[in-house]
Amino acid sequence: MKFILATIFAFGILVTICNAGCFTKLNKPSLDGDEPKGCLxxxxxxxxxxxRWKTKNCFDCSCDTEEMSCCKVYGRPANYDxxxxxxxxxxxxxxVEVLQKEDPTKLCERYGMAG
Structure with missing residues (x-):
C-alpha cells in the first residue's frame, strides 16, 4: 500500500513539474447557449x-473543440552555477541561454530545465 501511495505521489509531482509552463482553457458555450466557434x-x-499559433510571450498554443492549450516554448534553467x-x-x-559571466560568448553547463 505504501508503494502505491508513493508512486501516485511521485507521479503527481512529476506531472506538476512537467506542466508548470502550460495551461488549458475549456471551451464553454456562450451565455445564450451557442456552441463555441473556436478558441478565444x-x-x-x-x-x-x-x-496552432505562437504568442508574442513565447507560448505555443493549439485549439480543438474541447479546449485551448498553451505551453511555454522554453523552460527555466535549473541547477547551474x-x-x-x-x-x-x-x-x-x-x-534561453545560460552564459558565463566572465565570457558571455561562452555557454555554461546546465543540468536541467523547469517549466
Missing amino acids: DKNGVLHEFNT QSKCFVKYDKHACT
Whole structure:
C-alpha cells in the first residue's frame, strides 16, 4: 500500500513539474447557449478549431473543440552555477541561454530545465 501511495505521489509531482509552463482553457458555450466557434485567447482573438499559433510571450498554443492549450516554448534553467553564470532570455526569438559571466560568448553547463 505504501508503494502505491508513493508512486501516485511521485507521479503527481512529476506531472506538476512537467506542466508548470502550460495551461488549458475549456471551451464553454456562450451565455445564450451557442456552441463555441473556436478558441478565444486572452487578447480576445478567436482562433479556429484545429489550429496552432505562437504568442508574442513565447507560448505555443493549439485549439480543438474541447479546449485551448498553451505551453511555454522554453523552460527555466535549473541547477547551474549562479555565481559563474547568468540566464539570457530572448523574447523575440523565444530562446534561453545560460552564459558565463566572465565570457558571455561562452555557454555554461546546465543540468536541467523547469517549466
